[in-house]
Amino acid sequence: MKTNRRVFMMQIALGSSALAMASVAARAAVTKLDANDSYARSMGFVKNVKDVDTKKWARKYKVGQQCTKCQLWDGKETDAYASCSFFGDQHTPAAGWCKNFKAHGAA
Ligand code: SF4
The missing domain is CATH 4.10.490.10 (High potential iron-sulphur protein)
Structure with missing residues (x-):
């Protein structure tokens, strides 16, 4: 059970990072x-x-x-x-x- 929670938290962290990078890329598009x-x-x-x-x-x-x-x-x-x-x-x-x-x- 603890492993599943850890995996879930890592997925959220990775998802947030991907969203932040997409946002930066969108702002950089001129x-x-x-x-x-x-x-x-x-x-x-x-x-x-x-x-x-x-x-x-x-x-x-x-x-x-x-x-x-x-x-x-x-x-x-x-x-x-x-x-x-x-x-x-x-x-x-x-x-x-x-x-x-x-x-x-x-x-
Ligand atoms: S001169 Fe015209 S194109 Fe240039 S910044 Fe002013 S409004 Fe915009």
């Missing part, structure tokens, strides 16, 4: 925003700000804007990618841009 996604394209999203269509977005785009300088970007200046709350926390590149850019400190 979804990068697809620049070819139709919604992203309609927002003018580009992976690199040098590719902004400055004629089309002349009323929105200003030199110096990029994801790292946007309120909606949840990363540090040194991060290559970070989540963007506008795109449902999909990750956008540091040098990215879209028409929803909102400067830090802007209302």
